Amino acid sequence: MPSPPALHADQPLKVVALGGGTGLAALLRALKREAGRSREPWRLTGIVTVSDNGGSSGRLRDELGGLPPGDLRNCLAALTLEDSALSDLLNYRFKGEGSLAGHSLGNLMLWALADLTGDWVRAIRQLSSVLVTVGRLFPSTIMPVTLCAEDLAGVRYVGETAVGSCRPPLARLWLEPRGAEPLPEAVLALLRADLVILSPGSLYSSTISNLLLPELQEAVAISRAPVLYVANLMTEPGETAGLDLEGHLSAISAFGRVQVSAVIANADPLPPDMLARYREEGGEPLIASGDRVLDIPIHRFPLLDPEAPLARHHPSLLNQAIRETLTRL
Template structure:
Protein backbone atom coordinates (compact mmCIF):
# COMPACT_ATOMS: atom_id res chain seq x y z
CA UNK A 1 0.00 0.00 0.00
CA UNK A 2 1.33 3.46 -0.90
CA UNK A 3 2.04 5.99 1.82
CA UNK A 4 -1.02 8.10 2.68
CA UNK A 5 -0.56 11.78 1.82
CA UNK A 6 -1.63 13.71 4.92
CA UNK A 7 -1.78 17.50 5.18
CA UNK A 8 -2.14 19.08 8.63
CA UNK A 9 -3.34 22.70 8.77
CA UNK A 10 -3.15 24.94 11.84
CA UNK A 11 -0.77 26.63 14.23
CA UNK A 12 -0.10 27.29 17.89
CA UNK A 13 0.80 24.45 20.24
CA UNK A 14 -1.87 22.04 18.95
CA UNK A 15 -0.63 20.70 15.64
CA UNK A 16 2.95 19.91 16.74
CA UNK A 17 1.50 17.23 19.04
CA UNK A 18 -0.19 15.48 16.11
CA UNK A 19 2.70 16.07 13.69
CA UNK A 20 5.17 14.55 16.15
CA UNK A 21 3.07 11.37 16.28
CA UNK A 22 2.35 11.20 12.52
CA UNK A 23 6.02 11.53 11.52
CA UNK A 24 6.67 8.17 13.22
CA UNK A 25 4.22 6.51 10.82
CA UNK A 26 4.67 5.56 7.17
CA UNK A 27 3.00 8.67 5.74
CA UNK A 28 3.80 11.48 3.32
CA UNK A 29 3.35 14.39 5.73
CA UNK A 30 2.87 18.10 5.03
CA UNK A 31 2.21 20.92 7.51
CA UNK A 32 0.58 24.22 6.47
CA UNK A 33 1.17 26.77 9.21
CA UNK A 34 -0.50 30.08 10.06
CA UNK A 35 1.44 33.34 9.72
CA UNK A 36 -1.01 35.70 11.44
CA UNK A 37 0.60 35.69 14.90
CA UNK A 38 1.38 39.26 16.00
CA UNK A 39 2.03 38.76 19.70
CA UNK A 40 5.14 38.09 21.80
CA UNK A 41 8.44 37.38 20.09
CA UNK A 42 6.85 36.71 16.68
CA UNK A 43 5.05 40.04 16.74
CA UNK A 44 8.17 41.97 17.67
CA UNK A 45 10.23 40.25 14.96
CA UNK A 46 7.70 40.77 12.18
CA UNK A 47 7.48 44.44 13.07
CA UNK A 48 11.26 44.86 13.05
CA UNK A 49 12.18 42.75 10.02
CA UNK A 50 8.92 42.71 8.00
CA UNK A 51 8.73 38.92 7.60
CA UNK A 52 6.12 36.28 8.29
CA UNK A 53 6.10 35.51 12.05
CA UNK A 54 8.40 32.57 12.88
CA UNK A 55 7.04 31.18 16.17
CA UNK A 56 4.52 28.61 14.93
CA UNK A 57 6.88 27.59 12.12
CA UNK A 58 9.65 27.02 14.68
CA UNK A 59 7.46 24.65 16.73
CA UNK A 60 6.41 22.68 13.65
CA UNK A 61 10.02 22.46 12.42
CA UNK A 62 11.06 20.88 15.71
CA UNK A 63 8.06 18.52 15.79
CA UNK A 64 8.78 17.16 12.30
CA UNK A 65 12.56 16.87 12.63
CA UNK A 66 14.75 14.06 13.91
CA UNK A 67 17.06 16.60 15.54
CA UNK A 68 18.60 15.60 18.89
CA UNK A 69 16.88 16.99 21.97
CA UNK A 70 19.87 19.27 22.59
CA UNK A 71 19.32 20.98 19.22
CA UNK A 72 15.62 21.39 19.96
CA UNK A 73 16.44 22.89 23.35
CA UNK A 74 18.76 25.40 21.64
CA UNK A 75 16.06 26.47 19.18
CA UNK A 76 13.51 26.75 22.00
CA UNK A 77 15.84 28.62 24.35
CA UNK A 78 14.16 31.88 25.33
CA UNK A 79 16.31 34.83 26.44
CA UNK A 80 15.44 35.96 29.95
CA UNK A 81 13.83 39.24 30.94
CA UNK A 82 17.15 40.85 31.86
CA UNK A 83 18.46 40.59 28.30
CA UNK A 84 17.23 43.91 26.94
CA UNK A 85 16.10 43.79 23.32
CA UNK A 86 16.61 40.01 23.25
CA UNK A 87 14.31 39.42 26.22
CA UNK A 88 11.61 36.87 25.51
CA UNK A 89 12.90 35.84 22.06
CA UNK A 90 13.42 32.10 21.44
CA UNK A 91 16.73 31.64 19.64
CA UNK A 92 14.95 29.68 16.89
CA UNK A 93 12.80 32.69 16.03
CA UNK A 94 15.90 34.82 15.52
CA UNK A 95 17.51 32.16 13.32
CA UNK A 96 14.41 31.90 11.12
CA UNK A 97 14.24 35.70 10.90
CA UNK A 98 17.90 35.95 9.90
CA UNK A 99 17.63 33.31 7.17
CA UNK A 100 14.34 34.84 5.93
CA UNK A 101 16.10 38.18 5.55
CA UNK A 102 19.13 36.55 3.87
CA UNK A 103 17.00 34.66 1.37
CA UNK A 104 14.27 37.26 0.98
CA UNK A 105 11.53 34.81 1.90
CA UNK A 106 10.24 32.97 4.96
CA UNK A 107 9.13 30.16 2.64
CA UNK A 108 12.70 29.66 1.38
CA UNK A 109 14.10 29.96 4.91
CA UNK A 110 11.87 27.14 6.18
CA UNK A 111 12.76 24.91 3.21
CA UNK A 112 16.49 25.45 3.94
CA UNK A 113 16.06 24.71 7.65
CA UNK A 114 13.93 21.66 6.88
CA UNK A 115 16.82 20.19 4.86
CA UNK A 116 19.37 21.16 7.52
CA UNK A 117 17.40 19.49 10.33
CA UNK A 118 16.31 16.44 8.27
CA UNK A 119 12.60 17.15 8.49
CA UNK A 120 10.41 14.15 7.63
CA UNK A 121 7.90 15.81 5.34
CA UNK A 122 7.21 19.30 4.09
CA UNK A 123 6.48 22.55 5.93
CA UNK A 124 4.84 25.50 4.22
CA UNK A 125 3.76 28.82 5.71
CA UNK A 126 0.17 29.42 4.59
CA UNK A 127 1.37 32.69 3.04
CA UNK A 128 4.84 34.10 2.46
CA UNK A 129 3.76 37.51 3.79
CA UNK A 130 2.93 38.54 7.35
CA UNK A 131 -0.86 38.65 7.70
CA UNK A 132 -3.16 40.66 9.95
CA UNK A 133 -6.14 38.82 11.39
CA UNK A 134 -9.34 40.87 11.71
CA UNK A 135 -12.17 39.73 13.98
CA UNK A 136 -15.67 41.16 13.56
CA UNK A 137 -17.83 40.62 16.65
CA UNK A 138 -21.58 40.04 16.81
CA UNK A 139 -22.02 43.62 18.06
CA UNK A 140 -20.27 44.96 14.94
CA UNK A 141 -17.03 45.88 16.73
CA UNK A 142 -13.88 44.99 14.78
CA UNK A 143 -10.46 44.15 16.18
CA UNK A 144 -7.27 43.99 14.07
CA UNK A 145 -4.43 41.80 15.27
CA UNK A 146 -4.57 38.24 16.62
CA UNK A 147 -3.10 39.19 20.00
CA UNK A 148 -5.87 41.75 20.61
CA UNK A 149 -8.90 39.58 19.83
CA UNK A 150 -9.33 37.97 23.24
CA UNK A 151 -9.36 41.40 24.88
CA UNK A 152 -12.79 42.34 23.53
CA UNK A 153 -15.73 40.88 25.42
CA UNK A 154 -18.28 39.40 23.08
CA UNK A 155 -18.85 36.66 20.54
CA UNK A 156 -16.92 36.63 17.28
CA UNK A 157 -19.08 36.65 14.15
CA UNK A 158 -16.32 36.07 11.60
CA UNK A 159 -12.64 36.65 10.86
CA UNK A 160 -10.75 37.68 7.73
CA UNK A 161 -7.16 38.43 6.72
CA UNK A 162 -5.20 41.17 5.02
CA UNK A 163 -1.53 41.39 4.14
CA UNK A 164 0.04 43.47 6.88
CA UNK A 165 2.31 45.52 4.62
CA UNK A 166 -0.15 46.22 1.79
CA UNK A 167 -3.66 45.64 3.10
CA UNK A 168 -4.28 43.37 0.12
CA UNK A 169 -6.10 40.04 0.13
CA UNK A 170 -3.51 37.37 1.03
CA UNK A 171 -2.30 34.72 -1.37
CA UNK A 172 -1.18 31.21 -0.49
CA UNK A 173 2.48 30.21 -0.49
CA UNK A 174 3.72 28.09 -3.37
CA UNK A 175 2.89 24.38 -3.14
CA UNK A 176 0.17 24.91 -0.52
CA UNK A 177 -2.76 24.49 -2.92
CA UNK A 178 -0.95 21.66 -4.75
CA UNK A 179 -0.49 19.79 -1.45
CA UNK A 180 -4.18 20.13 -0.59
CA UNK A 181 -5.30 18.96 -4.02
CA UNK A 182 -2.98 15.92 -3.96
CA UNK A 183 -3.72 14.87 -0.36
CA UNK A 184 -5.56 11.73 0.69
CA UNK A 185 -6.43 13.27 4.06
CA UNK A 186 -6.47 16.83 5.38
CA UNK A 187 -6.44 17.49 9.12
CA UNK A 188 -7.63 20.78 10.61
CA UNK A 189 -6.22 21.34 14.09
CA UNK A 190 -6.15 20.80 16.92
CA UNK A 191 -5.71 24.43 17.86
CA UNK A 192 -7.41 27.72 18.59
CA UNK A 193 -10.39 27.95 16.26
CA UNK A 194 -10.29 31.64 15.40
CA UNK A 195 -6.56 32.32 15.73
CA UNK A 196 -4.80 29.11 14.63
CA UNK A 197 -7.06 27.25 12.19
CA UNK A 198 -9.23 29.88 10.49
CA UNK A 199 -6.25 32.18 9.64
CA UNK A 200 -5.17 29.48 7.19
CA UNK A 201 -8.45 28.46 5.60
CA UNK A 202 -9.89 31.95 5.03
CA UNK A 203 -7.08 32.64 2.55
CA UNK A 204 -9.20 32.47 -0.64
CA UNK A 205 -6.97 30.04 -2.56
CA UNK A 206 -6.84 27.63 0.40
CA UNK A 207 -10.59 27.89 0.94
CA UNK A 208 -11.24 27.09 -2.72
CA UNK A 209 -8.81 24.16 -2.64
CA UNK A 210 -10.69 22.70 0.35
CA UNK A 211 -13.91 22.88 -1.69
CA UNK A 212 -12.35 21.09 -4.65
CA UNK A 213 -10.04 18.49 -3.09
CA UNK A 214 -11.04 14.82 -3.12
CA UNK A 215 -9.25 14.31 0.20
CA UNK A 216 -11.11 13.35 3.35
CA UNK A 217 -11.15 16.35 5.68
CA UNK A 218 -10.85 15.68 9.42
CA UNK A 219 -11.38 18.26 12.15
CA UNK A 220 -9.75 17.53 15.53
CA UNK A 221 -12.11 19.29 17.92
CA UNK A 222 -10.65 21.18 20.85
CA UNK A 223 -10.89 19.69 24.33
CA UNK A 224 -11.34 22.99 26.19
CA UNK A 225 -13.18 26.19 25.34
CA UNK A 226 -10.97 29.25 25.05
CA UNK A 227 -11.40 32.59 26.74
CA UNK A 228 -12.28 35.38 24.32
CA UNK A 229 -12.76 32.98 21.40
CA UNK A 230 -14.98 29.97 21.97
CA UNK A 231 -16.68 30.61 25.30
CA UNK A 232 -19.74 28.33 25.76
CA UNK A 233 -19.00 26.53 22.44
CA UNK A 234 -20.04 22.93 21.92
CA UNK A 235 -18.21 20.63 19.53
CA UNK A 236 -20.97 21.32 16.99
CA UNK A 237 -20.42 25.08 17.34
CA UNK A 238 -16.77 24.63 16.34
CA UNK A 239 -17.77 22.75 13.18
CA UNK A 240 -20.56 25.23 12.38
CA UNK A 241 -18.11 28.16 12.49
CA UNK A 242 -15.66 26.33 10.23
CA UNK A 243 -18.40 25.61 7.70
CA UNK A 244 -19.68 29.19 7.83
CA UNK A 245 -16.21 30.53 7.02
CA UNK A 246 -15.67 27.95 4.28
CA UNK A 247 -19.05 28.69 2.75
CA UNK A 248 -20.08 25.05 2.54
CA UNK A 249 -19.92 21.78 4.46
CA UNK A 250 -16.52 20.28 3.68
CA UNK A 251 -15.60 18.45 6.89
CA UNK A 252 -16.09 14.70 6.61
CA UNK A 253 -15.09 13.51 10.09
CA UNK A 254 -14.78 15.10 13.53
CA UNK A 255 -12.57 13.60 16.23
CA UNK A 256 -14.18 14.29 19.62
CA UNK A 257 -12.63 13.62 23.01
CA UNK A 258 -15.10 12.07 25.47
CA UNK A 259 -12.76 11.64 28.43
CA UNK A 260 -13.55 13.98 31.31
CA UNK A 261 -10.93 16.43 32.59
CA UNK A 262 -10.94 16.24 36.42
CA UNK A 263 -12.29 19.54 37.78
CA UNK A 264 -9.56 19.75 40.40
CA UNK A 265 -6.83 19.14 37.84
CA UNK A 266 -6.68 22.25 35.69
CA UNK A 267 -3.90 24.69 36.51
CA UNK A 268 -5.88 27.82 35.62
CA UNK A 269 -3.00 30.14 36.51
CA UNK A 270 -0.72 28.54 33.93
CA UNK A 271 -3.40 28.07 31.25
CA UNK A 272 -5.61 31.07 31.88
CA UNK A 273 -7.02 30.98 28.34
CA UNK A 274 -8.93 27.79 29.22
CA UNK A 275 -12.47 28.03 30.53
CA UNK A 276 -14.33 24.73 30.67
CA UNK A 277 -14.37 21.47 28.77
CA UNK A 278 -16.11 21.57 25.38
CA UNK A 279 -19.59 20.08 25.70
CA UNK A 280 -20.97 17.53 23.25
CA UNK A 281 -23.93 18.10 20.95
CA UNK A 282 -23.94 15.03 18.75
CA UNK A 283 -27.38 15.78 17.28
CA UNK A 284 -26.19 19.15 15.98
CA UNK A 285 -22.94 17.58 14.79
CA UNK A 286 -24.91 15.11 12.70
CA UNK A 287 -26.88 18.04 11.30
CA UNK A 288 -23.53 19.36 9.97
CA UNK A 289 -23.33 16.10 7.96
CA UNK A 290 -20.12 14.83 9.55
CA UNK A 291 -18.99 11.45 10.77
CA UNK A 292 -18.23 11.46 14.50
CA UNK A 293 -15.31 9.54 16.00
CA UNK A 294 -15.53 9.81 19.79
CA UNK A 295 -12.76 8.38 21.91
CA UNK A 296 -10.39 9.09 24.75
CA UNK A 297 -8.00 11.56 23.12
CA UNK A 298 -7.04 13.23 26.41
CA UNK A 299 -3.53 13.62 27.79
CA UNK A 300 -3.08 15.37 31.12
CA UNK A 301 0.38 16.91 31.55
CA UNK A 302 2.05 20.03 32.89
CA UNK A 303 -1.19 21.18 34.52
CA UNK A 304 -3.04 21.33 31.18
CA UNK A 305 -5.40 19.25 29.04
CA UNK A 306 -3.88 18.26 25.70
CA UNK A 307 -4.62 15.86 22.87
CA UNK A 308 -2.95 12.47 23.00
CA UNK A 309 -1.01 12.70 19.75
CA UNK A 310 -0.61 8.94 19.35
CA UNK A 311 -4.35 8.27 19.75
CA UNK A 312 -5.28 11.04 17.32
CA UNK A 313 -2.67 9.87 14.80
CA UNK A 314 -4.02 6.31 14.81
CA UNK A 315 -7.51 7.54 13.88
CA UNK A 316 -6.07 9.75 11.12
CA UNK A 317 -4.03 6.83 9.73
CA UNK A 318 -7.08 4.54 9.70
CA UNK A 319 -9.15 7.10 7.79
CA UNK A 320 -6.27 7.79 5.37
CA UNK A 321 -5.72 4.12 4.58
CA UNK A 322 -9.43 3.65 3.94
CA UNK A 323 -9.36 6.64 1.60
CA UNK A 324 -6.57 5.01 -0.45
CA UNK A 325 -8.49 1.71 -0.66
CA UNK A 326 -11.68 3.52 -1.75
Protein backbone atom coordinates in the same frame (compact mmCIF):
# COMPACT_ATOMS: atom_id res chain seq x y z
CA MET B 1 -18.84 12.10 -10.44
CA PRO B 2 -17.22 8.96 -8.98
CA SER B 3 -16.56 8.76 -5.24
CA PRO B 4 -12.98 9.25 -4.01
CA PRO B 5 -11.16 5.95 -3.37
CA ALA B 6 -11.21 4.54 0.16
CA LEU B 7 -8.20 5.46 2.29
CA HIS B 8 -6.12 3.10 4.39
CA ALA B 9 -3.63 4.23 7.01
CA ASP B 10 -0.93 1.88 5.72
CA GLN B 11 -1.00 3.45 2.25
CA PRO B 12 1.53 6.19 1.33
CA LEU B 13 -1.09 8.92 1.70
CA LYS B 14 -0.51 12.58 0.86
CA VAL B 15 -1.68 14.28 4.07
CA VAL B 16 -1.95 18.04 4.61
CA ALA B 17 -2.40 19.49 8.11
CA LEU B 18 -3.52 23.10 8.57
CA GLY B 19 -3.36 25.33 11.63
CA GLY B 20 -0.98 27.27 13.80
CA GLY B 21 0.58 27.59 17.20
CA THR B 22 0.69 24.70 19.62
CA GLY B 23 -2.32 22.94 18.06
CA LEU B 24 -0.71 22.25 14.68
CA ALA B 25 2.56 21.29 16.40
CA ALA B 26 0.66 18.72 18.51
CA LEU B 27 -0.98 17.30 15.39
CA LEU B 28 2.34 17.08 13.51
CA ARG B 29 3.91 15.21 16.44
CA ALA B 30 1.09 12.68 16.17
CA LEU B 31 1.52 12.34 12.40
CA LYS B 32 5.31 12.19 12.14
CA ARG B 33 5.29 8.50 13.08
CA GLU B 34 3.47 7.83 9.79
CA ALA B 35 5.74 10.19 7.83
CA GLY B 36 8.90 8.64 9.30
CA ARG B 37 8.06 4.94 8.92
CA SER B 38 10.25 2.86 6.65
CA ARG B 39 7.47 1.30 4.54
CA GLU B 40 5.16 3.48 2.43
CA PRO B 41 5.41 6.59 4.61
CA TRP B 42 2.82 9.33 4.45
CA ARG B 43 3.87 12.42 2.50
CA LEU B 44 3.15 14.96 5.23
CA THR B 45 2.77 18.70 4.66
CA GLY B 46 2.03 21.30 7.32
CA ILE B 47 0.52 24.65 6.28
CA VAL B 48 1.02 27.27 8.97
CA THR B 49 -0.91 30.46 9.61
CA VAL B 50 1.26 33.60 9.68
CA SER B 51 -0.96 36.24 11.28
CA ASP B 52 0.65 36.11 14.76
CA ASN B 53 1.29 39.56 16.23
CA GLY B 54 2.12 38.72 19.85
CA GLY B 55 5.19 37.74 21.84
CA SER B 56 8.60 37.26 20.23
CA SER B 57 7.05 36.80 16.77
CA GLY B 58 5.11 40.05 17.01
CA ARG B 59 8.16 41.98 18.14
CA LEU B 60 10.27 40.63 15.24
CA ARG B 61 7.48 41.39 12.81
CA ASP B 62 7.15 44.98 14.09
CA GLU B 63 10.87 45.70 14.37
CA LEU B 64 12.30 43.84 11.37
CA GLY B 65 9.39 43.07 9.05
CA GLY B 66 8.69 39.79 7.31
CA LEU B 67 6.67 36.88 8.62
CA PRO B 68 6.15 36.07 12.30
CA PRO B 69 8.37 33.00 12.73
CA GLY B 70 7.05 31.56 16.01
CA ASP B 71 4.44 29.12 14.71
CA LEU B 72 6.78 27.97 11.93
CA ARG B 73 9.54 27.34 14.47
CA ASN B 74 7.18 25.47 16.81
CA CYS B 75 6.05 23.19 13.97
CA LEU B 76 9.62 22.56 12.76
CA ALA B 77 10.52 21.42 16.27
CA ALA B 78 7.51 19.09 16.24
CA LEU B 79 8.65 17.49 12.98
CA THR B 80 12.17 16.60 14.14
CA LEU B 81 12.64 12.87 13.70
CA GLU B 82 14.28 12.50 17.09
CA ASP B 83 14.65 14.80 20.07
CA SER B 84 18.10 16.38 20.04
CA ALA B 85 20.13 19.25 21.38
CA LEU B 86 19.38 21.12 18.16
CA SER B 87 15.62 20.93 18.69
CA ASP B 88 16.16 22.09 22.29
CA LEU B 89 18.15 25.04 20.95
CA LEU B 90 15.35 25.88 18.55
CA ASN B 91 12.96 26.32 21.48
CA TYR B 92 15.44 28.09 23.79
CA ARG B 93 14.04 31.40 25.02
CA PHE B 94 16.28 34.21 26.28
CA LYS B 95 15.72 35.35 29.85
CA GLY B 96 16.43 38.60 31.67
CA GLU B 97 15.29 42.12 30.86
CA GLY B 98 17.42 43.12 27.86
CA SER B 99 16.41 43.50 24.23
CA LEU B 100 16.68 39.73 23.67
CA ALA B 101 14.49 38.84 26.66
CA GLY B 102 11.53 36.69 25.61
CA HIS B 103 12.88 35.97 22.13
CA SER B 104 13.15 32.35 21.01
CA LEU B 105 16.50 31.41 19.46
CA GLY B 106 14.63 29.46 16.75
CA ASN B 107 12.65 32.58 15.83
CA LEU B 108 15.89 34.53 15.37
CA MET B 109 17.46 31.70 13.36
CA LEU B 110 14.50 31.49 10.98
CA TRP B 111 14.35 35.24 10.48
CA ALA B 112 18.13 35.39 9.87
CA LEU B 113 17.97 32.56 7.31
CA ALA B 114 15.07 34.28 5.54
CA ASP B 115 17.08 37.51 5.42
CA LEU B 116 20.22 35.73 4.12
CA THR B 117 18.39 33.77 1.42
CA GLY B 118 15.68 36.33 0.66
CA ASP B 119 13.18 33.46 0.67
CA TRP B 120 11.12 32.16 3.60
CA VAL B 121 10.46 28.80 1.94
CA ARG B 122 14.19 28.26 1.39
CA ALA B 123 14.92 29.32 4.97
CA ILE B 124 12.46 26.73 6.34
CA ARG B 125 13.90 24.05 4.05
CA GLN B 126 17.49 24.78 5.15
CA LEU B 127 16.62 24.69 8.84
CA SER B 128 14.61 21.50 8.26
CA SER B 129 17.65 19.79 6.75
CA VAL B 130 19.82 20.75 9.73
CA LEU B 131 17.22 19.49 12.22
CA VAL B 132 16.45 16.31 10.21
CA THR B 133 12.68 16.68 10.04
CA VAL B 134 10.05 14.50 8.39
CA GLY B 135 7.50 16.12 6.12
CA ARG B 136 7.39 19.59 4.62
CA LEU B 137 6.32 22.89 6.16
CA PHE B 138 4.95 25.94 4.34
CA PRO B 139 3.54 29.27 5.46
CA SER B 140 0.07 29.80 4.03
CA THR B 141 1.30 33.07 2.47
CA ILE B 142 4.57 34.96 2.42
CA MET B 143 2.74 38.30 2.64
CA PRO B 144 2.47 39.87 6.12
CA VAL B 145 -1.23 39.60 6.97
CA THR B 146 -3.41 40.87 9.81
CA LEU B 147 -6.33 38.89 11.18
CA CYS B 148 -9.48 40.99 11.67
CA ALA B 149 -12.88 40.18 13.15
CA GLU B 150 -16.21 41.79 13.98
CA ASP B 151 -18.65 40.47 16.55
CA LEU B 152 -22.46 40.56 16.47
CA ALA B 153 -22.45 43.86 18.37
CA GLY B 154 -20.34 45.49 15.66
CA VAL B 155 -17.15 45.61 17.75
CA ARG B 156 -14.02 45.19 15.60
CA TYR B 157 -10.86 43.33 16.60
CA VAL B 158 -7.64 43.98 14.66
CA GLY B 159 -4.72 41.58 15.05
CA GLU B 160 -4.53 37.98 16.21
CA THR B 161 -4.03 38.97 19.85
CA ALA B 162 -7.16 41.15 19.80
CA VAL B 163 -9.20 38.44 18.06
CA GLY B 164 -8.20 36.09 20.88
CA SER B 165 -10.17 38.32 23.26
CA CYS B 166 -13.25 38.62 21.01
CA ARG B 167 -16.86 37.97 21.98
CA PRO B 168 -18.15 34.95 20.06
CA PRO B 169 -19.97 34.21 17.89
CA LEU B 170 -18.45 36.42 15.21
CA ALA B 171 -20.27 38.11 12.35
CA ARG B 172 -17.17 38.54 10.17
CA LEU B 173 -13.61 37.20 10.03
CA TRP B 174 -11.07 38.18 7.39
CA LEU B 175 -7.42 38.86 6.57
CA GLU B 176 -5.90 42.19 5.60
CA PRO B 177 -4.78 42.91 2.96
CA ARG B 178 -7.77 41.40 1.22
CA GLY B 179 -5.74 40.44 -1.84
CA ALA B 180 -3.10 38.44 0.01
CA GLU B 181 -1.92 35.62 -2.23
CA PRO B 182 -1.31 32.12 -0.86
CA LEU B 183 2.00 30.36 -1.30
CA PRO B 184 1.78 28.31 -4.53
CA GLU B 185 3.39 25.29 -2.84
CA ALA B 186 0.62 25.33 -0.22
CA VAL B 187 -2.08 25.42 -2.89
CA LEU B 188 -0.43 22.57 -4.81
CA ALA B 189 -0.12 20.43 -1.68
CA LEU B 190 -3.87 20.79 -1.04
CA LEU B 191 -4.77 20.07 -4.66
CA ARG B 192 -2.83 16.78 -4.46
CA ALA B 193 -3.97 15.81 -0.96
CA ASP B 194 -5.55 12.45 -0.15
CA LEU B 195 -6.49 13.71 3.32
CA VAL B 196 -6.77 17.16 4.91
CA ILE B 197 -6.68 17.56 8.69
CA LEU B 198 -7.67 20.75 10.53
CA SER B 199 -5.62 20.98 13.71
CA PRO B 200 -6.87 21.84 17.18
CA GLY B 201 -5.92 25.24 18.54
CA SER B 202 -7.43 28.71 18.74
CA LEU B 203 -10.52 28.39 16.58
CA TYR B 204 -10.48 31.69 14.70
CA SER B 205 -6.78 32.59 14.80
CA SER B 206 -5.26 29.14 14.15
CA THR B 207 -7.73 26.53 12.85
CA ILE B 208 -9.69 28.78 10.48
CA SER B 209 -7.10 31.47 9.67
CA ASN B 210 -5.45 29.65 6.72
CA LEU B 211 -8.84 29.00 5.14
CA LEU B 212 -9.57 32.73 4.93
CA LEU B 213 -7.45 32.68 1.75
CA PRO B 214 -10.01 31.82 -0.98
CA GLU B 215 -7.49 29.90 -3.11
CA LEU B 216 -6.82 27.50 -0.24
CA GLN B 217 -10.56 26.95 0.25
CA GLU B 218 -10.92 26.21 -3.47
CA ALA B 219 -7.95 23.83 -3.46
CA VAL B 220 -9.53 21.75 -0.68
CA ALA B 221 -12.79 21.58 -2.64
CA ILE B 222 -11.08 20.64 -5.92
CA SER B 223 -9.01 17.90 -4.27
CA ARG B 224 -12.19 16.24 -2.93
CA ALA B 225 -10.04 14.90 -0.10
CA PRO B 226 -11.88 14.09 3.14
CA VAL B 227 -11.45 16.75 5.81
CA LEU B 228 -10.92 15.66 9.43
CA TYR B 229 -11.24 18.15 12.27
CA VAL B 230 -9.36 17.36 15.48
CA ALA B 231 -11.49 19.15 18.06
CA ASN B 232 -10.01 21.07 20.97
CA LEU B 233 -9.97 19.53 24.40
CA MET B 234 -11.16 22.79 26.01
CA THR B 235 -12.83 26.06 25.12
CA GLU B 236 -10.73 29.21 25.45
CA PRO B 237 -11.65 32.27 27.52
CA GLY B 238 -12.60 35.00 25.09
CA GLU B 239 -12.26 33.46 21.63
CA THR B 240 -14.51 30.42 22.16
CA ALA B 241 -16.10 31.09 25.55
CA GLY B 242 -19.53 29.47 25.57
CA LEU B 243 -19.10 27.82 22.14
CA ASP B 244 -19.95 24.11 22.00
CA LEU B 245 -18.76 21.69 19.33
CA GLU B 246 -21.65 22.69 17.07
CA GLY B 247 -20.51 26.31 17.37
CA HIS B 248 -16.96 25.35 16.40
CA LEU B 249 -18.14 23.43 13.34
CA SER B 250 -20.53 26.22 12.34
CA ALA B 251 -17.65 28.71 12.43
CA ILE B 252 -15.43 26.45 10.30
CA SER B 253 -18.23 26.12 7.75
CA ALA B 254 -19.16 29.82 7.74
CA PHE B 255 -15.66 31.32 7.56
CA GLY B 256 -13.45 28.49 6.29
CA ARG B 257 -16.04 27.29 3.77
CA VAL B 258 -14.91 23.67 3.87
CA GLN B 259 -17.09 20.63 4.44
CA VAL B 260 -15.81 18.66 7.42
CA SER B 261 -16.11 14.90 6.79
CA ALA B 262 -15.60 13.74 10.39
CA VAL B 263 -14.58 15.03 13.81
CA ILE B 264 -12.11 13.44 16.22
CA ALA B 265 -13.11 14.37 19.78
CA ASN B 266 -11.81 13.55 23.23
CA ALA B 267 -13.62 11.01 25.41
CA ASP B 268 -11.36 11.34 28.49
CA PRO B 269 -12.57 13.29 31.54
CA LEU B 270 -10.11 15.83 32.91
CA PRO B 271 -8.65 15.26 36.38
CA PRO B 272 -10.73 17.28 38.90
CA ASP B 273 -7.88 19.61 39.90
CA MET B 274 -7.04 20.39 36.25
CA LEU B 275 -10.71 20.99 35.44
CA ALA B 276 -11.03 23.35 38.41
CA ARG B 277 -8.02 25.40 37.23
CA TYR B 278 -9.46 25.74 33.72
CA ARG B 279 -12.87 26.74 35.03
CA GLU B 280 -11.30 29.46 37.17
CA GLU B 281 -10.01 30.99 33.92
CA GLY B 282 -13.28 30.50 32.02
CA GLY B 283 -12.48 27.30 30.10
CA GLU B 284 -14.73 24.27 29.78
CA PRO B 285 -14.25 20.79 28.25
CA LEU B 286 -15.39 20.61 24.63
CA ILE B 287 -17.70 17.62 24.86
CA ALA B 288 -19.43 15.75 22.03
CA SER B 289 -22.76 14.59 23.43
CA GLY B 290 -23.90 12.58 20.40
CA ASP B 291 -22.59 10.58 17.46
CA ARG B 292 -23.31 13.34 14.95
CA VAL B 293 -23.25 17.14 15.07
CA LEU B 294 -24.66 19.10 12.12
CA ASP B 295 -24.91 15.68 10.46
CA ILE B 296 -21.11 15.26 10.73
CA PRO B 297 -19.91 11.97 12.31
CA ILE B 298 -18.17 12.39 15.66
CA HIS B 299 -15.53 9.80 16.58
CA ARG B 300 -14.59 9.85 20.26
CA PHE B 301 -11.32 8.51 21.63
CA PRO B 302 -9.27 8.86 24.83
CA LEU B 303 -6.87 11.60 23.75
CA LEU B 304 -5.71 13.30 26.95
CA ASP B 305 -2.01 13.17 27.83
CA PRO B 306 -1.98 11.91 31.45
CA GLU B 307 1.54 13.24 32.07
CA ALA B 308 0.97 16.81 30.86
CA PRO B 309 0.26 19.52 33.47
CA LEU B 310 -2.23 21.12 31.06
CA ALA B 311 -4.91 19.62 28.82
CA ARG B 312 -2.93 18.35 25.83
CA HIS B 313 -3.42 15.71 23.13
CA HIS B 314 -1.19 12.66 23.61
CA PRO B 315 0.73 12.13 20.32
CA SER B 316 0.38 8.32 20.27
CA LEU B 317 -3.30 8.39 21.22
CA LEU B 318 -4.05 11.01 18.58
CA ASN B 319 -2.10 9.03 15.99
CA GLN B 320 -4.16 5.92 16.73
CA ALA B 321 -7.40 7.93 16.63
CA ILE B 322 -6.57 9.29 13.16
CA ARG B 323 -5.67 5.83 11.87
CA GLU B 324 -8.88 4.34 13.23
CA THR B 325 -11.03 7.19 11.90
CA LEU B 326 -9.66 6.57 8.41
CA THR B 327 -11.12 3.04 8.52
CA ARG B 328 -14.55 4.53 9.31
CA LEU B 329 -14.68 7.16 6.56
